Amino acid sequence: MKFAVIQFPGSNCDQDCLAAINGLDGLRAEYVWHKETSLDDFDAIVLPGGFAYGDYLRCGAIARFSPIMRAVVSDARAGKLVLGTCNGFQVLCEAGLLPGALVRNRSLRFVCDMATMRVEVDDSPFTHGCPKGTLLRFPVAHGEGCFFADAETLRDLNANGQVILRYADSQGRIVPEANPNGSIENIAGICNRERNVFGLMPHPDRASDARLGSVDGAKIFRSMMQGIDASRATTASKHIAKVA
């Protein structure tokens, strides 16, 4: 199973993503330069963290017009799994693949810390192996990770079960002290309505090796692998049914 890790000029977590994915059995990741135009050879797409195009104008504002983004958008619309971490999340919001936006941290400080997130939705392709309420520990490292959505969008996100992760304390309580950036309702990660595009500010890519203090990130990548397997099985059985 092959994952594409998109490299924009200014991406700096591309190597983390590649190493995290390649460290898992059954998964292989390859870099794809942002000037490429096709992702047909890949089963899933990862937009890594960093500062694409120097974060000029707004985070992700210029990266969303990179040539590869056409393929990301069309593949996402066709149902391929797309994961955006940190800057990748910002790019997905700017590209309109995810609702809302990420703005300057409420504290005005760049946060670089370990964060705890509570899994709110366990039937997404990204959180298969994490029952609702599971606490995950990923590092956060960002200056503009405060999630914002207007009241109507927020209502939709909650009603459709699109909020996948919220910042929580070590007891799993959703409290302001656990919120590193001022995100509305402690939102750390959301998916689209179709549930195949997931963006989060924390870094599962930096939490996929015990030596880094957490292996929870691997759960996200493994879950994606299971999700792709399951959808392949469904497609295959549909095909068999059609042939029969």
Added chain:
Amino acid sequence: MTLFETHNSGIALVCAVRCKYGEGMKVKVLVMPKAAVLDPQGNAVRDAMRHLGMPEVRSVRIGKYMEIDVDGKNGELEARLHGLCRDLLSNPVIEDYELQK
């Protein structure tokens, strides 16, 4: 070619394009955070202003100001500029823009 020369030939090129297509226009684009979006930067500056002896300051909102030099003047150009204001220069989820000619 030195950087200075490169820069100069760039200017010459712009002039040549100008001469070919006639007058250009300068537009100004103002991008401001929407009222519902928290502006911590504005709040920090507001507090600093109060500290510096102006307790009358009620609020400060910080946005972006851009000057754009364009060749041509017609209305179609303006419509395209508005399109780019929505797609690139501002994010309608969090910001409003104003285009001034």
